[in-house]
Amino acid sequence: MTMLAEARALHVALPNQSAKRPFRAAPLIHILHGVDFAIAPGEAVGIVGESGSGKTTLGRALLRLLEPSGGQVQFAGQDITHASEATLRPLRARMQMIFQNPLASLNPRRSIAASVAAPLWARGDRADPRPRVLAALERAGLSGSLADRYPHQLSGGQRQRVGIARAIVTEPDFILADEIVSGLDVSTQAQILDLLRQLRRDMGLALAFITHDLSVVRVLCERVVVMHQGRIVEQGRCEDVFAAPAHPYTRRLLSAVPLPEIDPDWLDAEPEEAA
Numbered sequence: 001m002t003m004l005a006e007a008r009a010l011h012v013a014l015p016n017q018s019a020k021r022p023f024r025a026a027p028l029i030h031i032l033h034g035v036d037f038a039i040a041p042g043e044a045v046g047i048v049g050e051s052g053s054g055k056t057t058l059g060r061a062l063l064r065l066l067e068p069s070g071g072q073v074q075f076a077g078q079d080i081t082h083a084s085e086a087t088l089r090p091l092r093a094r095m096q097m098i099f100q101n102p103l104a105s106l107n108p109r110r111s112i113a114a115s116v117a118a119p120l121w122a123r124g125d126r127a128d129p130r131p132r133v134l135a136a137l138e139r140a141g142l143s144g145s146l147a148d149r150y151p152h153q154l155s156g157g158q159r160q161r162v163g164i165a166r167a168i169v170t171e172p173d174f175i176l177a178d179e180i181v182s183g184l185d186v187s188t189q190a191q192i193l194d195l196l197r198q199l200r201r202d203m204g205l206a207l208a209f210i211t212h213d214l215s216v217v218r219v220l221c222e223r224v225v226v227m228h229q230g231r232i233v234e235q236g237r238c239e240d241v242f243a244a245p246a247h248p249y250t251r252r253l254l255s256a257v258p259l260p261e262i263d264p265d266w267l268d269a270e271p272e273e274a275a
């Protein structure tokens with residue numbers, strides 16, 4: 001099968017800003033050491049690992065939000081490892097990201113409608129965004145009456161739904177979700193996860209789901225990738241990895257996390273009215 005997004009022997013080194021000296025380039029810090037990762041169209045893959053293991057860096061490199069220092073990144077069969085912003089622009093609409101902290105990732109001075117429309121503007125789309133913004137909000141379980149409000153007027157769960165609406169407004173094929181339910185209470189978490197499952201099914205989305213919470217991976221993803229110190233140390237189908245973790249690090253991770261945290265029944269319930 002052709003992969004949708006793929007990293008081969010990916011290396012990422014970034015200037016270590018905290019060690020910067022005047023008039024000298026900051027020393028490089030090596031973050032990813034030869035990571036191979038691929039996600040098929042419509043697939044959901046969990047990316048887990050302790051803080052600092054390189055999960056976000058892998059995600060950002062896949063979306064070409066940063067440029068790798070070695071290896072290759074492909075999207076839909078196209079080599080984008082060193083592609084220019086002009087080349088990336090039409091692809092950006094097909095790969096979107098949802099962030100951990102929606103309050104920090106939404107501009108406080110922008111209306112909800114303007115925030116959700118941003119990816120349309122970014123791809124140079126000058127048609128009236130309003131109908132697509134309202135459709136995306138509705139798909140994310142939000143009433144269109146929220147469109148003219150501002151982020152601080154919304155609840156945490158509603159803000160995360162705005163982040164989701166913004167990510168789907170361009171009808172992407174691939175969404176990277178980075179710790180998107182960490183700050184939310186358990187019932188709101190379950191509603192957001194259920195929404196993602198629905199969207200994935202309805203839109204045929206591929207989903208890379210970065211999380212500390214292995215119980216979330218189990219209910220949402222078919223496959224899991226375990227990172228440790230900038231490398232993938234184990235991967236496989238969730239049932240297999242969770243039933244018989246091969247790597248000592250994965251075993252430690254599993255024993256450190258209480259399972260299951262989320263009642264799977266929650267995820268089959270009708271989504272609650274969020275407006």
Ligand SMILES: Nc1ncnc2c1ncn2[C@@H]1O[C@H](COP(=O)(O)OP(=O)(O)OP(=O)(O)O)[C@@H](O)[C@H]1O
Binds near residue numbers: 014029031049053057
């Ligand atoms: N821009 C940067 N400059 C220098 N070092 C960085 C930069 N971004 C990340 N790092 C370092 O790279 C390592 C991996 O970071 P990354 O954010 O990818 O980890 P993570 O697995 O997402 O962690 P967390 O679970 O805490 O979000 C960390 O040690 C981090 O300090």
Ligand SMILES: [Mg+2]
Binds near residue numbers: 055056057178
């Ligand atoms: Mg991270």
